[in-house]
Amino acid sequence: DTGVSQDPRHKITKRGQNVTFRCDPISEHNRLYWYRQTLGQGPEFLTYFQNEAQLEKSRLLSDRFSAERPKGSFSTLEIQRTEQGDSAMYLCASSLAGAKADTQYFGPGTRLTVL
Amino acid sequence: AQSVTQLGSHVSVSEGALVLLRCNYSSSVPPYLFWYVQYPNQGLQLLLKYTSAATLVKGINGFEAEFKKSETSFHLTKPSAHMSDAAEYFCAVLNNNDMRFGAGTRLTVKP
Numbered sequence: 001d002t003g004v005s006q007d008p009r010h011k012i013t014k015r016g017q018n019v020t021f022r023c024d025p026i027s028e029h030n031r032l033y034w035y036r037q038t039l040g041q042g043p044e045f046l047t048y049f050q051n052e053a054q055l056e057k058s059r060l061l062s063d064r065f066s067a068e069r070p071k072g073s074f075s076t077l078e079i080q081r082t083e084q085g086d087s088a089m090y091l092c093a094s095s096l097a098g099a100k101a102d103t104q105y106f107g108p109g110t111r112l113t114v115l
Numbered sequence: 116a117q118s119v120t121q122l123g124s125h126v127s128v129s130e131g132a133l134v135l136l137r138c139n140y141s142s143s144v145p146p147y148l149f150w151y152v153q154y155p156n157q158g159l160q161l162l163l164k165y166t167s168a169a170t171l172v173k174g175i176n177g178f179e180a181e182f183k184k185s186e187t188s189f190h191l192t193k194p195s196a197h198m199s200d201a202a203e204y205f206c207a208v209l210n211n212n213d214m215r216f217g218a219g220t221r222l223t224v225k226p
Contacts (some may be wrong), residue, residue, distance in 0.1 A: 002159070033184055040124075042205050042216030042217050045215075091159070093159075102212060103149070103164060104214060106158035107155050108156075109158045111156065
C-alpha cells in the first residue's frame with residue numbers, strides 16, 4: 001500500500017507563470033484534500049473532493065486557483081499568473097469517507113517558490 | 116467555528132527529558148482530535164488521534180495524548196525525548212470534515 005504522492009516536490013517559477021501540481025492519493029481513498037502551508041504556520045484548507053466532485057472551496061482559493069479530480073483518482077492543482085504571495089508548501093491529503101474520524105493522510109508536499 | 120491553539124511555538128528539552136506539547140481546542144460539538152508530526156521539507160505524519168473512545172490515546176514513537184473535556188485540552192507527551200523527536204508538531208481538530216490545524220510547536224532536543 002503506497003502512501004499519498006505529490007509531484008513535483010519542488011517548483012521554482014517566475015511571477016506571472018502558470019504552475020500545475022499533481023497528487024495521487026492512497027488508492028482506495030475517495031476523499032482528497034488540498035492545503036497550503038506557509039512558513040511557521042499550520043496547513044490551511046484550500047479545497048476537497050469526494051470522488052470527482054469538488055465539494056468545498058476555501059475563501060483562500062482565489063479565481064487564479066483551480067483544482068480538478070476528473071476520474072476520482074489523482075488530482076491537479078493549477079495556479080495561474082503566480083504571485084510572490086503564492087510561495088508556500090502545497091500539501092495533498094486523502095481519506096476514506098465513512099471511516100471513523102475520517103483520518104487524513106498527507107503527501108510530502110510541493111514547495112512552490114515564486115521569484 | 117472550531118479552532119486549535121498550541122501554546123508555545125518553540126519547546127526545547129534535553130535528551131531523556133519529558134516532552135509536553137500543549138493543545139487547546141474550541142468546538143461546538145464533540146471533536147475528533149489529532150496530532151501530526153512534520154520533519155523538514157516533508158508532509159505531515161499522523162502520530163495519534165482521539166475518536167471519542169479512550170481519553171488516553173497512545174500513538175507511534177512513544178507519544179501519547181490525553182483528552183480532557185473539562186479543560187478542552189489534548190496535550191501531547193512523551194516520557195523521554197530522543198534526538199530523533201526534533202520536528203514540528205501540529206494539533207488539529209476535525210468536525211464535519213472540516214480540519215483545522217494549530218500553528219505548530221517546534222520541538223528541539225538538546226544532547
